[in-house]
Amino acid sequence: MLVNRSNKRKQPPEQVSELTTNRLSVYLRCLNELDAAGIQTISSQGLATQFHLNAAQIRKDLAYFGEFGVRGVGYYVKELRRHLRKILGLDRRLRVVIIGAGNLGLALADYPGFRQEGFEIVGLFDAANEKIGHESRGGVPIHDIKALRSVAARERLDIAVIAVPAPHAQPVADLVVAAGIKAILNFSPGALVIPEGVKLKSVDLTVSLESLSFYLAQGDLDA
Amino acid sequence: MLVNRSNKRKQPPEQVSELTTNRLSVYLRCLNELDAAGIQTISSQGLATQFHLNAAQIRKDLAYFGEFGVRGVGYYVKELRRHLRKILGLDRRLRVVIIGAGNLGLALADYPGFRQEGFEIVGLFDAANEKIGHESRGGVPIHDIKALRSVAARERLDIAVIAVPAPHAQPVADLVVAAGIKAILNFSPGALVIPEGVKLKSVDLTVSLESLSFYLAQGDLDA
DNA sequence: TTTTGTGAACTAGTTCACAGCT
DNA sequence: AGCTGTGAACTAGTTCACAAAA
Numbered sequence: 001m002l003v004n005r006s007n008k009r010k011q012p013p014e015q016v017s018e019l020t021t022n023r024l025s026v027y028l029r030c031l032n033e034l035d036a037a038g039i040q041t042i043s044s045q046g047l048a049t050q051f052h053l054n055a056a057q058i059r060k061d062l063a064y065f066g067e068f069g070v071r072g073v074g075y076y077v078k079e080l081r082r083h084l085r086k087i088l089g090l091d092r093r094l095r096v097v098i099i100g101a102g103n104l105g106l107a108l109a110d111y112p113g114f115r116q117e118g119f120e121i122v123g124l125f126d127a128a129n130e131k132i133g134h135e136s137r138g139g140v141p142i143h144d145i146k147a148l149r150s151v152a153a154r155e156r157l158d159i160a161v162i163a164v165p166a167p168h169a170q171p172v173a174d175l176v177v178a179a180g181i182k183a184i185l186n187f188s189p190g191a192l193v194i195p196e197g198v199k200l201k202s203v204d205l206t207v208s209l210e211s212l213s214f215y216l217a218q219g220d221l222d223a
Numbered sequence: 224m225l226v227n228r229s230n231k232r233k234q235p236p237e238q239v240s241e242l243t244t245n246r247l248s249v250y251l252r253c254l255n256e257l258d259a260a261g262i263q264t265i266s267s268q269g270l271a272t273q274f275h276l277n278a279a280q281i282r283k284d285l286a287y288f289g290e291f292g293v294r295g296v297g298y299y300v301k302e303l304r305r306h307l308r309k310i311l312g313l314d315r316r317l318r319v320v321i322i323g324a325g326n327l328g329l330a331l332a333d334y335p336g337f338r339q340e341g342f343e344i345v346g347l348f349d350a351a352n353e354k355i356g357h358e359s360r361g362g363v364p365i366h367d368i369k370a371l372r373s374v375a376a377r378e379r380l381d382i383a384v385i386a387v388p389a390p391h392a393q394p395v396a397d398l399v400v401a402a403g404i405k406a407i408l409n410f411s412p413g414a415l416v417i418p419e420g421v422k423l424k425s426v427d428l429t430v431s432l433e434s435l436s437f438y439l440a441q442g443d444l445d446a
Numbered sequence: 447t448t449t450t451g452t453g454a455a456c457t458a459g460t461t462c463a464c465a466g467c468t
Numbered sequence: 469a470g471c472t473g474t475g476a477a478c479t480a481g482t483t484c485a486c487a488a489a490a
Contacts, residue, residue: 016441018434019481025433029413043449052414056452056483063451071450071489088433089440096432103333103360107326112388113412113429137326159435165335182442183435189336190252191275199438201431206336208424209319210248210311211241212382212406215422217312218239219405242459266471279461279474286473294472295468 018201020061024088026051027058031081043074093120095157097181099172100164101126101142104187108161110138122157127168145175152179159183166190241424243284247311249274250281254304266297316343318380320404322395323387324349324365327410331384333361345380350391368398375402385409 030051034042044062048055062068062080065087069075085091096114098105101124108114109121124142126132135141143151151157160176162169162184169188176184177198186192186202194200253274257265267285271278285291285303288310292298308314319337321328324347331337332347347365349355358364366374374380383399385392385407392411399407400421409415409425417423 016437017481021434021437022427022430024437025427025430026414028433029429045449052416054483055449056485057481059449059451060482067451069450072448073490074449087437087440089436089443090433094432094436094439103330107330108428110326111428114432117429117433119432158439159432183439185431185435191249193275197442199435201435203426203428203431204245204248205331205334205426206252206340207245207248208408208426209317209337209342209382210251210313210340211244212408212422212424213312213317214239214244214247214310216317216381216406217310219420220312240459268471277461278471279463280459282472283460283474290473292472293468294466295470297471 016064020064021088023053023057023061024084026053027061028081028084028088028090031077031084034077035081039077041074041076044069046074090118093118094159095120095122095155096159096161097122097125097148097151097157098140098161098163099125099145099148099176100162100168101128101131101136102163102165105161105163106136108163108187109136109140119159122155123151145172148175149179152181157181159185162186162188162192164188239287243287244311246276246280246284247307249276250284251304251307251311251313254300254307257300258304262300264297264299267292269297313341316341317382318343318345318378319382319384320345320348320371320374320380321363321384321386322348322368322371322399323385323391324351324354324359325386325388328384328386329359331386331410332359332363342382345378346374368395371398372402375404380404382406382408385411385415387411389413 027047030047044055044058047053047058066083068080068083096119098109098121105124109124114121121140124136124140125145125148126142127145131142132144133142157179158181160181162172162176164172166189169186169190170192173184173192173194177195182197183199184194184201186200187205189204189206192200250270253270267278267281270276270281289306291303291306319342321332321344328347332344337344344363347359347363348368348371349365350368354365355367356365380402383404385395385399387395389412392409392413393415396407396415396417400418405420406422407417407424409423410428412427412429415423
């Protein structure tokens, strides 16, 4: 490393893999724990053994964004934590809407992990008249899905979580895209078609369970 | 392929990647749709274009388990569907328990996608006295977590879904393992330590959201 | 001495391209 | 002619191993 001086972000990372960004989030969580425990400095090896990660990978992932470490010492916990929050875009409050006020949508709206990490659940959106105007147990208001566009025009909405039944997922995704939201976390089964420039991440519960089922089925063969 | 005659499963797949098993589940869903639509036969290319997949990959994934296709024709939808259900271990009803009767656990217990795909939600387990004895809206009974072991001894439990707050996740996982359950779907944030021979799959909502946040943060740099 | 940052080596996963079957 | 099954080529991701820094 010659050009890039320490602690400066490198040139815009042309294409960071999803696996890497997921790990960055994991590292941040580890650092939060260490910080809470009053640990001031940690080596990649220390992180690796404590949290079951690979030291070389940690170093490579971090080095990609700058020189955050000190040779012979490791990383300063608070400092690295700050860097990671910046890299992950968590230095501002991200505004999240949840589409679908069914069981899952309501549960996600009140999920404590989100607020904790600095996400702001702005509102729930649903098409069912009997739900509109009410709110989740935790107090997140339920709006008419038809209002999504105007809400998005009025206030910044960063991420949409889609938690509607499968047949509605694609039309809802289209609404979300039309509202100008650039990131989607999808819990509906099946693939969504999304234009370039919008980031989609899917959590497919059926696929997860069936993958476990495969493992069980294979295990039984050998037994 | 010389030794292995058509439609026979090949020798026990020594180590199938998770990516592959996830895709098998996706293929199954596609075939369900095609079958429901009355389609009798489909080529890998047809599947690929219709569901945004890669034809070569579909063929390779499937060929790993047997010769299910017919050259010049493609795959018979019903037949391949049956094969995939068998491979994924869905030819028997899998019995699932959910640990944690909070918002998320209750939502998962009533999630229609699971029952639909042949999973049986046997029960919810929680430590809170005021919840024990009640049931989810959909009628899944809530038991004392202390009863997990005896229930597991009495009846077969295939998969445990962990949906408890982070600090309880590891102790709960230990209970699940002690009860002899061999597959875990974990929704709690953070890593779980699990012995060899137990399959763990994690869905980390915070990581998912933060990964989206990263994308947004990067996008803003270029804009 | 300790530990980073990183090229090189390795491993895993995907896609190509085509022989061979129907 | 059409499409599978599969080696070969390629691409992505991980781990090693070590020079350079503190």
